[in-house]
Amino acid sequence: MERPFSFLKNPRRLRLLVGFSLGLWIWGAGTLGAIAVDSAIDFKGSIDFHVHSAPDVTARLYDDLELVEKAAQAGMQALVLKNHVTPTADRAVLAHKVVPDIEVYGGVVLNETIGGLNLRAVETMDRLGEGRGKVVWLPTIDAAHHRQTLNHHFGGLRVARYGHLVPEMPEILQYIAAHDLVLGTGHISPAEILTVVPAAKQLGVEKILVTHAMATVPGLNLAQMQAIADQGAFLELTYVNTLMGENATEADHQVWENVSIEAMAAAIQSIGASHFVLSTDLGRALDPSPIDGYQQFLEQLAAAGISEADLYLMSHTNPEKLLQ
Secondary structure: OOOOOHHHHOHHHHHHHHHHHHHHHHHHHHHHHHHHHHHOOOOOOOEEEEEOOEOOOOOEOOEHHHHHHHHHHOOOOEEEEOOOOOOOHHHHHHHHHHOOOOEEEEEEEOOHHHOOOOHHHHHHHHHHOOOOEEEEEOOOOOEHHHHHHHHOOOOOEOOEEOOEEOOOHHHHHHHHHHOOOEEEOOOOOHHHHHHHHHHHHHOOOOEEEEOOOOOOOOOOOHHHHHHHHHOOOEEEEEHHHHHOOOOOOOHHHHHOOOOOHHHHHHHHHHHOHHHEEEEOOOOEOOOOOHHHHHHHHHHHHHHOOOOHHHHHHHHHHHHHHHHO
16 A cells, blocks of 8 residues: 555656646636636726715605715715706715715706706806816706606707707806806707707817716617717716616606616727716615616626726716816
8 A cells, every 4th residue: 555645756746746736726826817807897986977865856765975975985986966856066065075085076957946947057056066066967857858758748848949059058058168067968859969969069068978878868879879979978878777667676767768788888889988978877765876886887887898998988087087
């Protein structure tokens, strides 16, 4: 019977053992390294340009301070608070004072509760915001296109008719341009977007973000998105649209069409990541938290073939350009 460890005296056996062990170690290290690289989506430092919190007329998962604290703990760089019925710039000022480890911004949505296409509301938001009022969104829930598409109601606010801006819009766009604010297109129609984007550019607006471009509202097709991107506007993709559809947890979201991760990935690959901003548009009580949702968004886009470099561009670099 061979004694224990007697193989160590046999050079050939010893070389085989060492070679096998080294190969096994290298394979294991390579496998673990590959796993680490595949899952290493750079979430820290990301910016959510579209998130909802309480107080609100809709039930929200977190209030402003809870949301900002959790985002700061997760290592996010900035949040942009949005509310359909009230400005958020002043709320952003207070939230940042309480939680200074993360940048917090807000704006105003030009819905009926603040007077619709109301230049005074824009001016007031800008003054109250102390530099944290960054975004002027065109009408959302009160837009004529939103009401007709989702609620099957007539009426509502329009920013353009028959290819021309309505009278209130030029002064609003001029103010946005003069104060280097961001124009968010809200829930207006594709025809209105295709009118307002070049008009805004002509009036000097440098920063334009087309709100959840692939969602039921506005409902842009790929050719329209490409045309808008060619004019220098960013296109927003929001995670909440992947959760919508007839099986949505939130009842209000069941009338929206689902936009799949695969469809978003295809649009990014076709148009180019340099034209996109990733947001969540989360905040409802039954949906994932905005922080978890953002991480899931990045991971699912990565699984759909979007590179880590492109994810970084859309979650860090592009939204940062809008906030500068």
